[in-house]
Structure formats: structure tokens, C-alpha cells
Amino acid sequence: MRFILTAPRLRPSLNVAILALVLAGCSALQPATPYDPVIEKTVEKFDKAAMTFIADMQGLSRTPKGTYGENVGFYKKWKIELEHLKNRAISSEVGETCGPDDELDSVISGGFGALDAALKKGDAALVRPTEAALKPALAWARDSLEKIRLTAKANNVDLTGFAPIAERFRSLSDRTDNWQNAVNRIRGAMIAVRRQATLPEGTSFSAVKGGCTTKMLTYLSDQLSAMERFHMAQRDIGIPPRRAVVILISVPVQVILKVQERKRILSQRGVLPTP
Amino acid sequence: MPNDTAVTFEALFDHVRDEAVGAFNDVRTGVMDTARTVIIHQMRQIATAVWDIIDGLAMGDYTPEGAAQLLDMARRAAATAISGATELLCTEVEAAVNRIYAALRDFLSGAINLALDAVL
Numbered sequence: 486m487r488f489i490l491t492a493p494r495l496r497p498s499l500n501v502a503i504l505a506l507v508l509a510g511c512s513a514l515q516p517a518t519p520y521d522p523v524i525e526k527t528v529e530k531f532d533k534a535a536m537t538f539i540a541d542m543q544g545l546s547r548t549p550k551g552t553y554g555e556n557v558g559f560y561k562k563w564k565i566e567l568e569h570l571k572n573r574a575i576s577s578e579v580g581e582t583c584g585p586d587d588e589l590d591s592v593i594s595g596g597f598g599a600l601d602a603a604l605k606k607g608d609a610a611l612v613r614p615t616e617a618a619l620k621p622a623l624a625w626a627r628d629s630l631e632k633i634r635l636t637a638k639a640n641n642v643d644l645t646g647f648a649p650i651a652e653r654f655r656s657l658s659d660r661t662d663n664w665q666n667a668v669n670r671i672r673g674a675m676i677a678v679r680r681q682a683t684l685p686e687g688t689s690f691s692a693v694k695g696g697c698t699t700k701m702l703t704y705l706s707d708q709l710s711a712m713e714r715f716h717m718a719q720r721d722i723g724i725p726p727r728r729a730v731v732i733l734i735s736v737p738v739q740v741i742l743k744v745q746e747r748k749r750i751l752s753q754r755g756v757l758p759t760p
Numbered sequence: 761m762p763n764d765t766a767v768t769f770e771a772l773f774d775h776v777r778d779e780a781v782g783a784f785n786d787v788r789t790g791v792m793d794t795a796r797t798v799i800i801h802q803m804r805q806i807a808t809a810v811w812d813i814i815d816g817l818a819m820g821d822y823t824p825e826g827a828a829q830l831l832d833m834a835r836r837a838a839a840t841a842i843s844g845a846t847e848l849l850c851t852e853v854e855a856a857v858n859r860i861y862a863a864l865r866d867f868l869s870g871a872i873n874l875a876l877d878a879v880l
Contacts, residue, residue: 517851583843690835697847704840711833718825725821729830732809736802736837740844743797747790748851756783756855756862 518579518698519758520748524741527570528705531563532738535709539731542716542724551723553716560713567706574698583697688714701744705737779863783856790852794845802841806834 538559545551688711693703712734716724724730751757813830816822822830 517847517854583846688832690832690839692839697843697850700843701840701847704836704843708833708836708840711829711836715826715829715833718829719823722821722823722826725816727812727816727821729809729812729816729822729834732805732812733830733833733837736805737840740798740802740840744844744847744851747848751851751855754855756858757851 517748517757518574518577518696520745520752521573521577521698522749523573524570524698524702525745525749527566528738528741528745531566531705532735532742534559534563535734535738536731539724539734543726546723546725547721548723549721552721553713553719553723556716560709560716563709564706564713567702567709571699571702571706574702575695578696578699581696583695583700698744701737701741705741708734708737776860776863776867780860783859786859787852787856790855791849794848794852798841798845798848802844803838806837806841809837810834 538556542551542556549555690707693700693707695703712730715730719725748757752759810831813822813827813834817824817827
């Protein structure tokens with residue numbers, strides 16, 4: 486189809502002007518907050534400081550120097566910095582929402598509902614072999630060994646050569662007890678987590694309102710507060726040399742830096758507003 | 761840019777098409793990149809953390825209260841990943857729209873000048 490704007494003579498300018506006005510209206514489309522170098526730099530600094538702090542704490546785990554009480558300074562300093570960053574994001578936020586909150590809630594609760602169901606299944610699977618099968622089997626083995634010992638004694642049979650078998654039985658018995666203890670620990674903790682009984686009012690996760698950048702920085706700030714509560718709750722264990730804390734601090738940091746990096750590149754290309 | 765006052769649909773379409781296709785490809789690449797780096801990678805990391813929490817409880821490295829706080833952190837990390845993915849997708853779409861808009865604006869500013877020349 487050939488669409489020629491030639492006659493009458495005023496039509497080209499009129500049509501073009503209308504189209505230009507419509508497009509001018511489109512320029513108001515700006516769902517994302519512009520690239521902010523301060524956010525990028527501060528979060529990079531926080532990442533370095535947090536990783537150093539966690540590594541130091543892991544080295545001091547189960548020592549008095551690794552307890553929360555000895556290391557309050559780190560949390561105090563960075564809570565102020567991240568709170569400031571959050572306020573900065575709120576003041577420059579363009580959007581008022583970051584996708585439907587209901588959707589976020591359903592993804593999060595759905596994911597954790599699935600986790601809860603998996604843990605219940607795992608819990609049931611762990612309990613069955615230990616309580617239903619292993620304990621009677623161990624009781625049977627214990628009785629059998631006792632009968633053998635008594636029979637051997639009655640018949641003056643030397644059981645010295647059978648000592649390794651008894652040792653292996655004791656080892657198996659100990660391991661089963663350890664396994665049962667571990668299962669009980671997990672079960673007890675999961676019950677506590679499900680009921681949220683160990684999390685004081687207002688300290689557990691709740692979705693925040695606002696644009697995406699505000700949300701991400703609020704979650705990062707809240708994540709540091711949760712890490713502080715974790716450190717406190719660990720008592721004399723402190724932060725053990727395990728992966729969870731590093732990962733759970735790194736995830737929001739990586740996400741924020743990824744977003745800022747992409748915005749920086751697109752700003753440099755001239756397709757996003759420059760700071 | 762056409763050299764006469766006739767502003768054809770084809771001329772407009774041809775001029776904007778290349779920008780639109782390029783912008784669309786950028787959006788597509790950006791969406792794939794977002795899916796790969798943010799959603800898949802971060803969710804895998806969170807799953808690793810949850811597994812570590814359960815294992816740490818069994819080993820006595822985490823207290824039940826500490827583990828509850830870590831699971832709470834896992835929830836928040838997942839929420840951050842979703843917000844980040846949303847922000848990245850909005851950013852890619854915004855960049856594509858801005859690119860197409862810029863192409864149209866450049867073309868039309870030239871066309872308006874030509875049209876005004878013709879009228880005046």
C-alpha cells in the first residue's frame with residue numbers, strides 16, 4: 486500500500502504534526518529509574534565489605550571473637566549506608582510499582598510452599614527407615630548378640646575372634662543414633678520455621694511497596710538486618726564456614742549490580758536517560 | 761530521508777524498520793540474558809542455600825533460630841531476584857521503545873521541516 490501525503494497541501498504538515506504530538510506523548514514512557522552511579526558504587530563497596538566480614542567471622546566461628554556482641558560495628562555502619570541508599574532510590578523513583586504484588590507473593594509463597602511440601606516428604610522418608618525399620622533391626626541384632634554371648638559363655642567358647650563384629654555393630658548403632666539426632670534437629674527446626682515461632686513480630690519477610698529499584702534496595706537493607714538477627718540467633722557458634730549466608734547476601738547484591746550495569750550500558754548507548 | 765515533500769508510508773516504514781528490528785533483537789537478547797543470569801542463576805543459588813541450611817541444621821552448625829532467619833533471608837533473596845528481573849525487562853523494553861521513538865522523531869523532524877517549507 487502506498488500512502489502519499491501530498492494533497493491538499495496542508496495535509497502533510499497536519500498529519501505529521503499530529504503524529505509528532507502522539508509520539509511526544511510516548512516520550513513520557515519511563516518505567517525504569519535512570520542509571521545511578523552512586524547505587525552501583527555503594528553496593529559494590531558493600532559487597533566487598535560484607536564478603537570480607539563474613540570470611541573473617543567464619544574464621545572466628547565458635548570463638549568469643551566471632552559472636553555477634555563482638556561485631557556490632559559492621560552492622561551499625563552498613564545499616565546506615567544502605568538506609569541512605571534506599572532513601573535515595575525512593576526520592577528518584579519513577580515508577581510506583583514493580584509488577585503486580587500479588588504475582589510476587591504467589592511466586593514466593595508458591596516456591597516456599599513447594600519447599601515445605603518437599604521437606605515434609607523428606608521428613609517422612611527420614612523417619613520411616615529409622616523408626617520403622619532400623620530400630621527393630623538394631624534391637625534384634627542387640628538381642629541376638631546377647632544370646633550369642635550367653636550361649637558362648639555357657640559353652641566356654643572364646644569369642645575374641647568375633648570382637649570386630651561387635652565393634653561394627655556398636656559403630657552402626659552409634660551412627661544410627663547420630664542420624665536419628667540429626668532427623669530430630671531438622672524436624673524440630675522445620676516445625677519452628679513453619680510456625681515462624683522463632684521470628685519476632687515484624688522481623689520476617691514481607692513484600693515492600695514501590696518501584697523496582699526501591700524494592701531491591703529495601704530488600705538489601707532488610708537482608709542485612711536479617712543477617713544481624715541470624716548472627717545473634719547463632720549465639721556462641723557465630724557464623725559457621727558454610728555457604729548459605731554468603732549466597733543470601735550475594736544474590737541481592739548481584740541482582741542490583743546487574744540491573745545497574747545494564748542501565749549504564751544502555752545509557753552510554755543513548756537509549757536510556759543519562760544521570 | 762526523501763528529497764521532496766511527498767512523505768510516503770514506505771519511506772517512513774523503511775527508515776524505522778531497521779531501528780525497530782534492531783531494538784527488538786536487543787529486547788530478545790536482553791530477555792534471554794535476564795532469564796539466564798537473573799532468574800535461573802539466582803534461583804539455583806537460593807536452592808543451594810536452602811539445601812545448605814538443612815544440612816547445616818543436621819550438622820549442628822546452625823541453631824534452629826538461626827536457620828529460621830536464613831530461610832527468611834532466602835525468601836527475601838527470591839523477592840529481590842524477581843524485582844531485579846522485572847526491572848531489567850522494563851529497562852530493555854524502555855530502551856527499545858526509546859530507540860524506535862528516536863528513529864521516528866528524527867525522520868519526522870526532517871519531514872516537518874520539508875512540509876513547512878512546502879506550506880510556507
